Amino acid sequence: MLRVKAGDMDKMGLLFERHHRALFGFFYHMTHQKNTSEDLVQNVFYRMLKYRQTFTGEGEFRTWMYHLARNVPYDSVKQNKTLHHYDVNEMADHLAGGALADEGFEKQQDAEQLHKAMETLSSEHREVLVLSRFQELKYDEIANALNITEGTVKVRVHRALGELKKMFVKNESRR
Secondary structure (H helix, E strand, O other): OHHHHOOOOOHHHHHHHHHHHHHHHHHHHHHOOHHHHHHHHHHHHHHHHHOHHHOOOOOOHHHHHHHHHOOHHHHHHHHHOOOOOOOHHHHHHHHHOOOOHHHHHHHHHHHHHHHHHHHHOOHHHHHHHHHHHHOOOOHHHHHHHHOOOHHHHHHHHHHHHHHHHHHHHHHHHHO
16 A cells, blocks of 8 residues: 555555455445445445545554444445445345255345344444454454544453344344
């Protein structure tokens, strides 16, 4: 990114190759929409170019990237109000991954249950879960990306997992 900042725009392609899948995963876990997630990834890379002068090189590139990325969905919601519609079937297909029919059905039920549970979480709880569990960022990286303390990250993850656990236990008792 320091080379891009210095004017070597060819390095932007390398950054895209290295990080677009992780960004797509972040957005997909937040929105569960393939096309929306792809659009959001493009917007992040546009912002990287636009705000390249803000990258100092002192922290990790990923932290800076997710700091930019976390604001993109909110701007998209303001523009078109369609970001939070989930495609449960697409998510179930993704989780099932071509498994046997019975396993696929069970995974689809699990995906629907997870989808419903994630949807009920506050955006700040959903965001830290996606960053920590799906994007595998460390708590200090998440804290830097979100401009909060590491302790706050730990508390949010703990509370979000507790809320999910309650929802899953409640749903299991209904079966």
